[in-house]
Amino acid sequence: xxxxxxxxxxxxxxxxxxxxxxxxxxxxxxxxxxxxxxxxxxxxxxxxxxxxxxxxxxxxxxxxxxxxxxxxxxxxxxxxxxxxxxxxxxxxxxxxxxxxxxxxxxxxxxxxxxxxxxxxxxxxxxxxxxxxxxxxxxxxxxxxxxxxxxxxxxxxxxxxxxxxxxxxxxxxxxxxxxxxxxxxxxxxxxxxxxxxxxxxxxxxxxxxxxxxxxxxxxxxxxxxxxxxxxxxxxxxxxxxxxxxxxxxxxxxxxxxxxxxxxxxxxxxxxxxxxxxxxxxxxxxxxxxxxxxxxxxxxxxxxxxxxxxxxxxxxxxxxxxxxxxxxxxxxxxxxxxxxxxxxxxxxxxxxxxxxxxxxxxxxxxxxxxxxxxxxxxxxxxxxxxxxxxxxxxxxxxxxxxxxxxxxxxxxxxxxxxxxxxxxxxxxxxxxxxxxxxxxxxxxxxxxxxxxxxxxxxxxxxxxxxxxxxxxxxxxxxxxxxxxxxxxxxxxxxxxxxxxxxx
Numbered sequence: 039x040x041x042x043x044x045x046x047x048x049x050x051x052x053x054x055x056x057x058x059x060x061x062x063x064x065x066x067x068x069x070x071x072x073x074x075x076x077x078x079x080x081x082x083x084x085x086x087x088x089x090x091x092x093x094x095x096x097x098x099x100x101x102x103x104x105x106x107x108x109x110x111x112x113x114x115x116x117x118x119x120x121x122x123x124x125x126x127x128x129x130x131x132x133x134x135x136x137x138x139x140x141x142x143x144x145x146x147x148x149x150x151x152x153x154x155x156x157x158x159x160x161x162x163x164x165x166x167x168x169x170x171x172x173x174x175x176x177x178x179x180x181x182x183x184x185x186x187x188x189x190x191x192x193x194x195x196x197x198x199x200x201x202x203x204x205x206x207x208x209x210x211x212x213x214x215x216x217x218x219x220x221x222x223x224x225x226x227x228x229x230x231x232x233x234x235x236x237x238x239x240x241x242x243x244x245x246x247x248x249x250x251x252x253x254x255x256x257x258x259x260x261x262x263x264x265x266x267x268x269x270x271x272x273x274x275x276x277x278x279x280x281x282x283x284x285x286x287x288x289x290x291x292x293x294x295x296x297x298x299x300x301x302x303x304x305x306x307x308x309x310x311x312x313x314x315x316x317x318x319x320x321x322x323x324x325x326x327x328x329x330x331x332x333x334x335x336x337x338x339x340x341x342x343x344x345x346x347x348x349x350x351x352x353x354x355x356x357x358x359x360x361x362x363x364x365x366x367x368x369x370x371x372x373x374x375x376x377x378x379x380x381x382x383x384x385x386x387x388x389x390x391x392x393x394x395x396x397x398x399x400x401x402x403x404x405x406x407x408x409x410x411x412x413x414x415x416x417x418x419x420x421x422x423x424x425x426x427x428x429x430x431x432x433x434x435x436x437x438x439x440x441x442x443x444x445x446x447x448x449x450x451x452x453x454x455x456x457x458x459x460x461x462x463x464x465x466x467x468x469x470x471x472x473x474x475x476x477x478x479x480x481x482x483x484x485x486x487x488x489x490x491x492x493x494x495x496x497x498x499x500x501x502x503x504x505x506x507x508x509x510x511x512x513x514x515x516x517x518x519x520x521x522x523x524x525x526x527x528x529x530x531x532x533x534x535x536x537x538x539x
Contacts, residue, residue, distance in 0.1 A: 042232075042264055051250050067104060085114045085115055088117075088118075088161060090118050091105060104135050107144070117144050164197065168180070175212070187216055197222065211425070270503045285315060286489065290349070291482065291485060292358065293319060293359070293361040303333070311531055312504070318339060321340065341372070359385070410446065418430075454495070470518055508532075
């Protein structure tokens with residue numbers, strides 16, 4: 039896992055690297071600036087295009103001065119630097135890089151408090167005004183400058199963090215933030231980069247390695263982690279000779295009404311494609327023909343009208359309930375019966391989540407270590423309204439601990455929150471997957487993994503990862519603008535085989 043650090047932890051890791059590598063702070067700044075420039079020159083190759091570098095007087099500004107000097111060494115012809123002198127304070131490393139810059143021919147302008155803002159003709163702006171650690175919205179001269187730069191609508195490349203953006207914590211709705219086309223951030227993404235609230239300010243980001251001591255970073259024990267491919271490779275289990283369908287478990291998917299059989303078909307098919315030995319779908323009688331024709335490998339338990347079916351619960355190694363079951367009385371009765379009869383961890387999704395939101399008494403029956411898989415609106419129905427995603431994460435931590443369950447909160451970087459309060463961000467997936475039914479497929483995958491005796495935590499992490507990875511492969515290799523859920527489910531065996539290779 040890649041630890042995601044808060045601003046104080048980032049400063050702590052920098053200090054440790056400086057003291058123990060050992061390396062001077064100015065040389066670490068030089069290394070970070072070189073990493074930035076290495077990425078920048080490969081993606082902005084036109085050396086005749088004008089570039090303005092805006093610098094504050096702290097260490098982020100020191101990075102900007104070093105970046106300007108290095109771009110000059112790479113023969114960029116139209117560079118200029120604008121230093122915001124809004125304070126008498128300046129960091130030592132800023133001053134050192136300021137003196138170095140003055141040895142070059144790069145044009146330099148200083149912006150004074152309450153002074154006129156300089157004209158700006160460059161189509162590309164590098165933002166090195168303020169870095170991490172911001173804990174209050176911009177005011178005064180910085181607010182005025184950022185509003186001015188935003189009004190220019192230029193391509194902005196931010197150094198580490200866009201000015202005004204909070205690395206973690208709540209980003210106020212009325213905050214003034216420099217909108218970045220690209221952020222080249224150091225070592226790892228900041229936590230808030232992975233939340234949908236960042237979309238208004240950051241089009242894309244790229245993390246560049248600057249040699250921070252990784253062993254020390256991992257020792258900081260951040261509860262926030264990003265899931266990497268190597269983690270999934272370690273968790274996935276190979277299928278061995280002399281195994282049989284019983285080896286890989288029997289899953290039950292309770293899903294679908296007459297009008298919503300698609301949800302049942304997609305979740306059950308995904309369960310089978312993800313490797314479950316035997317998948318049974320509990321579906322309405324009118325959906326049986328659709329189930330048999332869609333995937334004859336599936337078996338069925340038939341729901342006859344509003345009557346709760348008799349189910350031999352002990353036969354099943356894992357159970358999911360919710361996709362397309364509806365919110366009527368018969369769905370409520372079936373959900374209540376499931377909670378009464380089944381005491382092993384289950385996957386609760388879609389309409390079952392909506393029933394939980396309106397029938398609070400059902401919470402008492404949820405088995406420990408069960409998995410809830412809400413999207414944003416379902417999450418807010420369960421736990422109340424939230425002004426932003428940071429609030430949702432904090433609520434998720436509280437509720438996962440309180441109820442001793444896993445919450446898989448779906449978004450671009452799907453978030454798994456554990457009963458221990460750990461927060462894992464998934465790093466696969468793409469906009470082509472934004473189609474109805476994708477959540478049903480994810481439910482089927484997780485249920486399949488539980489049946490195969492993966493732990494609930496492993497099922498969440500692997501499930502989210504291979505779900506997104508299959509979507510990435512389809513979108514990339516077939517150049518698809520839209521990936522359909524059925525396509526993704528069928529892709530799962532190939533995706534998993536590649537990861538296990």
